[in-house]
Amino acid sequence: MQIEIAGVSRQFGNFLALRSVDLTIGSGELVALLGPSGSGKTTLLRLIAGLDRPDAGDIRFDGVSTAQRPAGERNVGFVFQHYALFRHMTVFENIAFGLRVRPRKERPSEAEIRRRVEELLNLVQLEWLADRMPSQLSGGQRQRIALARALAIEPRVLLLDEPFGALDAKVRKELRRWLRRLHEQLNTTSVFVTHDQEEALELADRVVVMDRGRIEQVDKPVQLYRNPRTPFVSRFLGDVNEIDCNIIAGRPVVSGLDTTALGTVHLPNGPAKLYVRPHDIAISGKSDGAGLVRFVSPIGAVVRSEVELPDGRLIEVMQLHDHFELRPLQPGDRVALSARRGQVFSVTP
Amino acid sequence: MAGAASTFRGTAKPVERPGAWIGRWLLIALALLFLGMFIVLPLVIVFAEAFRQGWMVYLAALTEPDALSAIWLTLLTAAIVVPCNLIFGLLAAWAIAKFEFRGKSFLVTLIDLPFSVSPVISGLVFVLLFGLQGWFGPWLREHDLKIVFAVPGIVLATMFVTFPFVARELIPMMQEQGTTEEEAAISLGASGWQTFWRVTLPNVRWALLYGVLLCNARAMGEFGAVSVVSGHVRGLTNTMPLHVEILYNEYNFVAAFAVASLLALLAIVTLVAKTVLEWRLSRDIKHKAG
Numbered sequence: 001m002q003i004e005i006a007g008v009s010r011q012f013g014n015f016l017a018l019r020s021v022d023l024t025i026g027s028g029e030l031v032a033l034l035g036p037s038g039s040g041k042t043t044l045l046r047l048i049a050g051l052d053r054p055d056a057g058d059i060r061f062d063g064v065s066t067a068q069r070p071a072g073e074r075n076v077g078f079v080f081q082h083y084a085l086f087r088h089m090t091v092f093e094n095i096a097f098g099l100r101v102r103p104r105k106e107r108p109s110e111a112e113i114r115r116r117v118e119e120l121l122n123l124v125q126l127e128w129l130a131d132r133m134p135s136q137l138s139g140g141q142r143q144r145i146a147l148a149r150a151l152a153i154e155p156r157v158l159l160l161d162e163p164f165g166a167l168d169a170k171v172r173k174e175l176r177r178w179l180r181r182l183h184e185q186l187n188t189t190s191v192f193v194t195h196d197q198e199e200a201l202e203l204a205d206r207v208v209v210m211d212r213g214r215i216e217q218v219d220k221p222v223q224l225y226r227n228p229r230t231p232f233v234s235r236f237l238g239d240v241n242e243i244d245c246n247i248i249a250g251r252p253v254v255s256g257l258d259t260t261a262l263g264t265v266h267l268p269n270g271p272a273k274l275y276v277r278p279h280d281i282a283i284s285g286k287s288d289g290a291g292l293v294r295f296v297s298p299i300g301a302v303v304r305s306e307v308e309l310p311d312g313r314l315i316e317v318m319q320l321h322d323h324f325e326l327r328p329l330q331p332g333d334r335v336a337l338s339a340r341r342g343q344v345f346s347v348t349p
Numbered sequence: 350m351a352g353a354a355s356t357f358r359g360t361a362k363p364v365e366r367p368g369a370w371i372g373r374w375l376l377i378a379l380a381l382l383f384l385g386m387f388i389v390l391p392l393v394i395v396f397a398e399a400f401r402q403g404w405m406v407y408l409a410a411l412t413e414p415d416a417l418s419a420i421w422l423t424l425l426t427a428a429i430v431v432p433c434n435l436i437f438g439l440l441a442a443w444a445i446a447k448f449e450f451r452g453k454s455f456l457v458t459l460i461d462l463p464f465s466v467s468p469v470i471s472g473l474v475f476v477l478l479f480g481l482q483g484w485f486g487p488w489l490r491e492h493d494l495k496i497v498f499a500v501p502g503i504v505l506a507t508m509f510v511t512f513p514f515v516a517r518e519l520i521p522m523m524q525e526q527g528t529t530e531e532e533a534a535i536s537l538g539a540s541g542w543q544t545f546w547r548v549t550l551p552n553v554r555w556a557l558l559y560g561v562l563l564c565n566a567r568a569m570g571e572f573g574a575v576s577v578v579s580g581h582v583r584g585l586t587n588t589m590p591l592h593v594e595i596l597y598n599e600y601n602f603v604a605a606f607a608v609a610s611l612l613a614l615l616a617i618v619t620l621v622a623k624t625v626l627e628w629r630l631s632r633d634i635k636h637k638a639g
Contacts (some may be wrong), residue, residue, distance in 0.1 A: 049533050049536055050536070051535070051536065070535075071535050071536050072535050072536065072537075072538045072539065072540070073538075074536075075538075076536060077536075078532075078533065080529050080532070080533060082529065084529035084530050084532065084548075085530075086530055086534070086548055086553060087530070088551045088552055089551075097534065097537055097539070097547070098537035099536055101537065101538055101539040101543045101547070102533070102538060143584055149537070150536075150537075152537075153538060197584070219398040348492070
């Protein structure tokens with residue numbers, strides 16, 4: 001099912017949680033809403049679910065406005081951040097809940113309910129937990145039961161609020177992979193909220209980056225990482241060097257950093273900011289180089305070093321171990337730096 | 350550093366000074382003595398006095414018509430008051446804990462009012478409202494309705510005094526539980542009614558029972574407010590606590606203590622039930638935390 005969000009705003013007291021947001025989510029897509037806390041991502045998710053109402057704008061499911069449709073009639077599966085399992089019901093009853101509360105005419109028979117719940121338990125691979133109480137489950141198990149409960153009503157949209165937020169790193173990675181597979185299997189339009197950029201980039205077909213109630217950029221993960229369109233997106237996704245530069249005839253100029261590979265930009269002459277990722281900087285030892293190596297750490301997947309430019313600014317650089325071993329660097333060496341890829345943004349107050 | 354850490358751990362278990370056990374046992378003995386003097390002894394005396402002249406006299410004191418009428422009136426009052434306060438308390442707690450509205454804190458204060466006012470004043474309020482010289486007095490007389498110095502007055506005063514028990518027990522628990530389970534139920538297609546019956550109510554069932562229990566104990570034992578509105582008409586408007594007072598003032602000690610022993614029994618049953626419920630409650634809280 002397609003979701004269209006048109007000019008949606010929401011205000012809590014004096015706080016503008018969403019400022020006229022427009023977004024279209026395609027049928028069968030897996031979309032991440034990514035942003036720091038307070039960016040409005042959870043508010044947007046709750047508006048889609050109908051757990052809250054927009055002050056302005058409209059949300060359409062397959063072209064039909066949902067303004068008059070309460071949460072219970074939207075056929076949306078919602079997985080809450082802290083799972084919100086019904087604490088006094090067994091796992092089985094939790095999953096069966098959505099079927100049992102249907103009007104008598106539409107309610108499946110007891111045998112059918114049993115069959116459906118067992119099927120869902122199978123899907124989340126927790127058949128043996130049917131008779132347990134939620135308090136007896138681990139975080140990862142609760143998460144999967146919450147998902148099974150949401151799927152029981154055969155939702156047209158699956159909404160997940162910080163689905164892995166409360167789990168430890170190892171379980172998180174495992175569940176992430178599992179959710180990706182599940183989405184491929186079910187192909188339900190899914191939206192999840194996260195503040196973890198790695199999670200968003202790894203899992204989603206498209207990522208919506210939000211900040212202070214606005215959408216900053218909507219793109220495929222690769223595009224987002226390679227071509228961030230705003231300073232916020234550059235900073236928020238991965239490590240980046242934020243460098244003051246001067247635009248002279250359409251070229252960003254930084255003393256001690258070669259920027260010829262970046263080409264020209266459409267900005268007027270004057271100060272601007274250059275954003276370059278540490279692995280997009282080439283480093284080469286040169287006795288008359290402008291950079292001075294201050295720190296080298298060959299621990300981890302890449303070699304990390306910090307280079308001081310003539311004006312005293314520190315630049316973080318990442319190299320592959322292979323490159324490093326060919327020409328090892330030490331603190332105190334002089335080097336030349338050049339940017340392979342980067343974004344230039346005008347300095348706006 | 351390691352040395353410092355281990356000495357620190359060493360001092361975690363208190364080193365006992367010689368002779369410290371004397372102080373400890375002295376304190377325990379003092380506490381026990383206190384408990385015995387103020388809790389156990391009075392309870393024992395109630396039963397001892399009640400049975401002073403044997404079983405037959407005890408039974409006769411309880412089956413005498415005025416006593417039976419007092420027991421009946423007490424049960425009747427509790428039977429009306431407790432269900433009413435159960436429903437009102439539940440609704441008030443639900444509204445306060447799960448919704449945001451103007452004047453919420455005022456409502457919370459209002460619910461606590463009966464606890465902060467002396468029961469005698471509570472009783473007087475009803476006399477001033479419904480008594481012959483009261484605000485509604487003339488109107489009631491015209492319609493031949495009697496509230497004060499009659500059963501309705503006793504029920505009203507008791508209801509007022511015991512109103513906060515259920516709501517106060519529920520509000521903190523409901524607030525703690527938040528609204529996400531309700532939201533989950535709604536998003537799964539449950540109606541408001543279904544959500545209340547299947548999610549909200551079962552989640553607070555032990556706290557609710559606990560509140561009802563306390564409410565019941567107080568409803569049966571209330572003296573001050575009821576004393577003001579009752580008029581002490583024997584066989585008509587006497588509840589058990591009032592009956593005990595009358596008998597005692599008439600130097601009929603055995604009968605007074607016999608009726609009092611019933612109230613004491615109620616207290617013991619309440620305490621046992623309360624302990625059981627508290628155990629269930631703490632288990633529920635542990636569940637949630639787990």
